[in-house]
Amino acid sequence: MVSKVTTAAGVEYSPGLEGVVAGETAICEVTAAGTLVYRGYDIHRLATTAPFEDVVALLIEGELPDTAGRERVRQTLAEAGAGLPGAIRVALPLMPPGAHPMDVLRTGVSMLAAFDPDLDDHTHAANVRKAMRLVGYGPALLAVIGRAGGVPWAGNGESFAARLLRATTGATPAEWAVRAMDVVLALYAEHEFNAGTFAARVTASTMSDMYSAVVSAIGTLKGPLHGGANEKAMDVLREVGSADKADAWVSAALARKAKIMGFGHRIYRTGDSRVPIMREVARELGARTNQPQWAEICEALEAAVAREKGLCANVDLYAAPVLHMLGVPATMNTPVFACARMAGWCAHVIEQHDGNRLIRPRSVYVGPVRQARV
Numbered sequence: 001m002v003s004k005v006t007t008a009a010g011v012e013y014s015p016g017l018e019g020v021v022a023g024e025t026a027i028c029e030v031t032a033a034g035t036l037v038y039r040g041y042d043i044h045r046l047a048t049t050a051p052f053e054d055v056v057a058l059l060i061e062g063e064l065p066d067t068a069g070r071e072r073v074r075q076t077l078a079e080a081g082a083g084l085p086g087a088i089r090v091a092l093p094l095m096p097p098g099a100h101p102m103d104v105l106r107t108g109v110s111m112l113a114a115f116d117p118d119l120d121d122h123t124h125a126a127n128v129r130k131a132m133r134l135v136g137y138g139p140a141l142l143a144v145i146g147r148a149g150g151v152p153w154a155g156n157g158e159s160f161a162a163r164l165l166r167a168t169t170g171a172t173p174a175e176w177a178v179r180a181m182d183v184v185l186a187l188y189a190e191h192e193f194n195a196g197t198f199a200a201r202v203t204a205s206t207m208s209d210m211y212s213a214v215v216s217a218i219g220t221l222k223g224p225l226h227g228g229a230n231e232k233a234m235d236v237l238r239e240v241g242s243a244d245k246a247d248a249w250v251s252a253a254l255a256r257k258a259k260i261m262g263f264g265h266r267i268y269r270t271g272d273s274r275v276p277i278m279r280e281v282a283r284e285l286g287a288r289t290n291q292p293q294w295a296e297i298c299e300a301l302e303a304a305v306a307r308e309k310g311l312c313a314n315v316d317l318y319a320a321p322v323l324h325m326l327g328v329p330a331t332m333n334t335p336v337f338a339c340a341r342m343a344g345w346c347a348h349v350i351e352q353h354d355g356n357r358l359i360r361p362r363s364v365y366v367g368p369v370r371q372a373r374v
């Protein structure tokens with residue numbers, strides 16, 4: 001049930017905009033049954049069959065590609081990554097070694113704006129070009145940010161998922177790892193008016209540029225109540241340590257009123273539809289890498305949190321061990337999420353610019369009246 005508040009002045013509103021419909025979109029739908037749909041395609045089918053290139057084409061260009069179209073998208077993204085300006089490669093490593101990768105990513109995207117010849121052209125065609133560049137930059141940026149070093153970028157035919165794995169692990173990925181990363185990317189790519197995407201749309205609605213909108217989105221995604229949860233969820237799993245300790249850990253966490261990372265969701269009250277797929281990937285990787293404990297801990301936590309608080313797991317709970325088993329350092333979990341969501345963010349900026357109306361809600365003043373009003 002959506003909780004509404006009525007102010008002393010009798011104005012009713014929804015704190016946190018819970019349940020508020022803030023606009024129309026043709027990009028993504030969460031159905032009444034909780035199914036996640038990208039442009040009319042059920043993501044549960046797409047995630048397990050399509051490479052990320054297909055999802056990018058669908059979200060940004062509007063259609064699933066054929067085989068030739070998929071190769072065109074793969075090449076476009078790879079070329080964008082290879083073209084990451086040298087100044088970015090020089091500047092980002094100047095940030096302090098302790099800087100969080102999300103902060104460095106935000107800075108990198110901000111800096112990239114100055115290099116884009118289409119920056120202030122908000123036509124559909126120019127926005128699509130920028131969107132493909134922004135998605136393509138992802139693995140190259142993460143390679144610089146993660147300082148994995150020595151990552152070859154030239155046209156070696158690698159998919160986006162393979163390049164992202166190489167960027168975050170420093171190693172050539174196995175085929176099964178690439179497939180698992182494709183699933184992660186597809187599930188993370190889009191989620192209608194989530195906080196980060198809404199931030200991007202607010203920025204775009206002033207007819208500011210796509211890079212500024214994406215910088216807003218990255219800053220929003222970073223928070224632990226949003227994308228930052230997939231880094232913190234790994235801390236939880238390590239802290240719990242083994243499935244048999246989950247019950248006691250959850251009781252203690254709830255007793256001190258802690259928010260358990262990887263649980264709860266603003267719009268999924270009966271379960272995040274992405275969880276069953278991510279859970280399956282976690283089990284498969286656990287068997288393949290001989291680390292079954294991570295999925296076991298997640299499942300024990302799911303049972304305990306459901307029993308004690310009636311809350312369901314969200315996708316970040318299982319994404320954390322999946323990325324861990326793929327060899328991605330936990331501090332890169334949210335940047336990987338950002339690289340996937342870049343496709344969704346850019347699609348929303350394009351849609352916002354194509355039919356723009358400034359987003360500017362109202363607030364209710366509840367402070368003191370210190371002067372007679374004129």
Ligand code: COA
Nearest residue numbers: 224225226229258259260261262263264265266314315316
């Ligand atoms: N751990 C413990 N308690 C939680 C919780 C969590 N992860 N998520 C929600 N709750 C509690 C709230 O404190 C509230 O308890 P109360 O009724 O005793 O006050 C109750 O569950 C209902 O929460 P609600 O207000 O409906 O949540 P929300 O819609 O405002 O928040 C999130 C949604 C995602 C911000 C929240 O669930 C959360 O912080 N989750 C952890 C971070 C996370 O995993 N984020 C990724 C989301 S994909």
